[in-house]
């Protein structure tokens with residue numbers, strides 16, 4: 142793209158002129174390190190009191206200019222020009238560049254007391270380079286990563302040549318560069334222009350011919366052109382920039398989408414403010430103009446709906462409570478009646494026993510009486526022998542006996558009648574009791590049926606509430622953050638879990654809130670269950686990113702990869718994606734996976750046996766890793782194969798580099814492309830699964846050689862991740878994705894139209910408490926980040942028949 146670039150132009154361009162205050166004379170460093178001063182002298186001011194920003198030198202100034210090209214290059218693309226009222230003068234002073242004291246004030250080097258730890262810091266030099274530094278036992282060193290790869294003593298003069306930031310906490314509220322202020326005007330980082338970068342371009346100027354252009358990334362991206370006459374890069378004025386083919390291409394989707402936005406200068410200004418991202422620009426426009434109206438009432442509606450549902454749930458709960466009370470009262474009554482019935486039955490049994498024994502007695506008495514009557518003599522009494530006398534019964538006595546027997550018999554009959562009457566009464570009572578019990582049982586049945594219905598309703602309401610909450614989160618575009626505490630049978634858990642969304646550290650008074658807390662007893666299935674909806678949305682064309690962040694050994698790999706017998710999110714999500722894709726008959730899906738690791742800021746392809754490291758290329762909001770290998774996923778065996786190959790290559794790479802795999806970031810990238818045969822649309826979703834390296838501070842014992850270089854690289858990338866979150870959370874224009882390879886690769890997943898989830902993994906052990914709290918704080922901050930509403934990547938176009946496996950691979 143664009144014209145050729147000379148080798149001189151490939152040097153980091155000097156841009157100090159652009160950021161100097163408007164009234165100061167401007168110095169720029171040329172390649173031979175002499176001073177080149179460019180001053181504009183106003184016609185009315187011979188002393189140069191009205192010196193201003195640089196512009197093209199007078200001799201080449203176009204005499205007659207197309208009004209469209211009327212602007213002169215200067216700061217912020219000013220559309221007013223002084224060109225007719227003065228002239229440009231250039232003064233070259235040979236010699237080594239020296240900075241005046243007013244350029245940059247000296248800063249105090251921070252000292253850290255009472256720490257055995259190694260404190261890692263970053264120094265941003267004004268020349269655009271950044272260096273990892275460390276403070277140990279009162280001394281400060283920097284890692285000479287640009288040359289010797291050695292830790293060297295921190296140079297004293299750097300106190301006036303840049304800015305030092307502490308990375309010990311990853312929750313910095315400001316990104317490193319924005320910490321500079323008016324008094325310490327640190328120059329933004331300049332970069333050598335990468336060859337073949339899509340930021341390179343040109344414009345054809347009516348009088349100056351073809352000018353090379355390049356979009357530099359500073360506090361925000363800026364479009365420059367290379368001015369041969371000045372020998373430097375100057376900022377493109379808006380009206381010139383309108384003629385850049387690259388910018389025209391970027392403006393096209395905006396003009397197409399927002400057809401009533403006609404002022405091209407305005408559009409370009411907005412495009413600049415959106416870092417040349419047309420989609421962010423459109424979204425910003427819509428946010429200001431319409432989305433507030435679109436989203437707010439929607440949120441209000443949702444909140445109202447939630448309140449209504451709350452009210453219904455409250456009423457249902459009251460009814461359930463009332464029914465429960467009734468049921469308890471009925472149960473009590475039933476128990477009482479059963480007891481009464483048992484005692485009545487007991488009484489009946491006693492009476493029956495009594496009646497039976499009386500009957501036996503009466504029968505015996507009757508038999509005796511009968512026998513006596515038969516023995517009585519029919520004739521006159523005769524004299525009895527002494528034996529006869531003995532058996533003789535006095536008739537008087539017999540009469541008495543008979544009477545008493547009759548009396549007894551009468552009593553027996555009365556008792557029998559009484560018993561029969563009582564028995565009938567009891568039978569009636571039992572019948573009534575049975576009827577009552579049946580009534581109670583049937584009402585209990587209907588009540589329990591009612592309770593079940595209510596329970597179901599309640600569950601449904603709770604589910605709807607959860608769905609509405611998820612929808613609300615999705616509308617807001619929040620990063621969902623889950624916290625998981627690792628299982629450890631050797632130590633007692635020092636954390637508390639007041640609810641399934643809160644986690645309390647023993648040192649804190651307020652619990653940390655997350656979208657879901659997984660306690661040590663939570664299973665891999667439960668963890669996957671809650672991430673499932675987000676993950677599977679990539680089948681519908683969403684970009685999804687899942688990250689695991691935490692201290693070493695806190696369970697990141699267990700959560701993401703897991704053991705083969707109990708796999709984690711990585712394998713489960715791939716299997717689920719495959720299952721869903723196979724179930725949808727009318728859509729042809731192609732799933733491809735790739736896997737890389739970032740170790741010491743170098744990217745290694747884990748699916749390729751080649752040891753060549755990968756580079757990142759940016760195209761708008763997309764990135765490419767040219768040469769990265771993709772493997773197609775068609776079966777469950779493919780999934781196992783991919784993780785086996787990746788794992789094996791990771792081990793080999795770790796052995797070669799003499800490192801531990803946990804000191805690198807592991808990133809699995811899955812692309813799901815689906816062509817719907819019915820609607821003719823093609824959706825492309827990506828799932829990025831990232832197991833980050835451990836976030837802990839470096840202990841004094843480990844602060845040597847390789848370990849320390851690894852720690853510095855991890856620290857740098859995790860700090861950069863924290864800075865990206867902070868910039869996103871505070872709505873900054875410039876999101877410093879390019880501060881590390883990790884954030885650069887994750888740019889499309891954290892860049893505004895994606896859905897992101899983060900697992901913060903923590904140890905239950907009290908010995909790790911400070912790291913645990915630091916991780917939870919990091920997660921809490923990430924939870925505040927709103928990426929904006931996720932967008933589906935669905936296009937109406939012909940299906941791509943065969944995915945390219947080894948070309949320039951998009952991610």
Ligand SMILES: Nc1ncnc2c1ncn2[C@@H]1O[C@H](COP(=O)(O)OP(=O)(O)OP(=O)(O)O)[C@@H](O)[C@H]1O
Pocket residue numbers: 626627628661691692693694695696697698699700802803833834835902
């Ligand atoms: N939820 C859990 N249940 C049971 N064991 C677990 C759990 N989480 C982690 N572990 C075990 O704890 C150990 C450390 O876990 P893991 O390797 O996942 O930590 P990590 O955070 O990935 O560490 P590193 O940063 O070093 O890669 C492993 O032996 C793992 O099996």
